Amino acid sequence: MKNRWMLCGVALLLFLAIYAKPAFADFPRQKLISSKFFNESQMIIVEANGWDTKxxxxxxxxxxxxxxxxxxxxxxxxxxxxxxxxxxxxGGGASPTGIYNIGTGFGWAAKPAGTTYSYRVTTSYDYWVDDVSSPDYNKWIYFTGNPSSRWKSFERMNHPLYKYGAVIKYNENPIVAGKGSAIFLHVWKSSTSATAGCVAVSEANMKNILGWMNSKKKPLIVMGPTAKIDGYLYARSEKLNEVDILVNGVKHEFDQPPVLIDGRTLAPFRGIGELLGATVEWDATNETVHAELNGTTVELKYLSNIVKINGKSITLDTAPIIINNRLVVPVRFFAEAFDAEVKWDGSKNMVFINK
Structure with missing residues (x-):
């Protein structure tokens, strides 16, 4: 009986090792972001050591x-x-958790020099409404009349701490009355001063963030206790632009459909390599793909845009990543390295490879 229980325990451990979700401690944050976020290129993470600290x-x-x-x-x-x-x-005095888009930059001061991010200079007529009974709740309203006659509660967007800031797009789609409003990233009063629910940093750092952000890169902000952040990242599910691939006129299916990310088509390395006739191997220790065909060797490393053809390093504008537990590689580079002809038809969302 004792041996039977021991065998059951070993079997359970093997099952968990094979089928359990990856432990976050063994899944560095860079890899986690790369495997879940494909449509954005900038991210801010705000994390705290627990729920109750400022x-x-x-x-x-x-x-x-x-x-x-x-x-x-x-x-x-x-x-x-x-x-x-x-x-x-x-009015709960706490900051939200989760993943949110970052909206426009703003401030009563002029747009910082060198900043290309969208920025709106605020005036004495700009208000953010936190009156839960108003149809304007959690909206930025420009109003030249007496605000107290229109709303029971509001924030002036020319507040001293709003010298520089950016909107955190919390509770927007849909807006739920009473769920919280006016969540911003803005200048702090001091390094020991809490906010009423926003995120605050020094003035110098706020200016640096505005100068760094790029609207075209669709910046996101992730907020929460450190112990929860990787869980929020792991739960992310984004719709991808799937692409068809025809090799020598024949359409092929893959266990992970090829996708278009940042203008580049990526497909499972083994599937595309074997269709080209290459011998393909995966080195799990070094996270590297090795492919060989007719004396040409190609080497690509996970999350590296430096590749090798016959030992010579080349820098690409994309890199192999993991999607749904499948390593995908840049199709054009991979195919052309083995002397295949590659054409893209944007009207059909289709890649044609001829070899």
Whole structure:
């Protein structure tokens, strides 16, 4: 009986090792972001050591030539005086958790020099409405009349701490009355001063963030306790632009459909390699693909845009990534390395490969 229980225990451990979700400790954040975020190229992460602290750390990430990497230096931040909220409510003094788009930059000061991100200079007629009974709730309203006659509660967008800021697009689609409003990234009062629910950093750092952000890169902000952040990232599911591939006039199916990301078609390395007639191997230890055909060898490394053809290094504008547990590689480079002809038909969302 004892041996039977031991065998059952071993079987259970093997099952968990094979089928369990990857442990976040063994799945570095750069890899996690790369495997879940395909339509954006900038990300801010605001994390705190628990739910109830006002102190946080702000980190920035950017995808450059297909590779997500740290951008600006990490910086201290403050959040709501009640920390992060497990349930958000109006006036709760806590900051929301989750993943949100970042909206326009703003401030009562002029747009910082060198900033290309969208920016709106605020006036004494700009208000953010937090009156839960108003149809204007959680909206930026320009109003030249007496605001107290129109709303029971509002924020002036020319507040001293809003010298520079950016909108965090929380509770917008749809707007739910009472779920919280006016969540911004803005200048702090001091390094020890909490906010009413926003994220705050030093003035210098706020200007650096505005100068770094690029509207075309669709910046996101991820907020929450450190222990929860990777879970939010892992749960992300994005719709991808799938592409058809024809090799020598024949359409082929793959276990992970080829996709178009940042203007480049990516397909499973083994599927596309074997269709070209190459011998393909995966080196799990070094996370590297090796392919060989007619004396030509190609080597691509996971999350690296530096590839090798016959030992010579070449820099690409994209990199192999993992989608749905499948490593995908840039199709044009991979095919042309083996002397195949590659054509793209945007009207049909189709790649033609002839060899």
């Amino acid at each position: 102190y946080a750390k702000l980190s920035t990430y950017e995808k450059i030539d297909g590779v997500w990497q740290k951008a600006l230096s990490d910086m201290p931040a403050t959040i709501g005086y009640n920390g992060f909220a497990q349930v958000m409510k109006e």
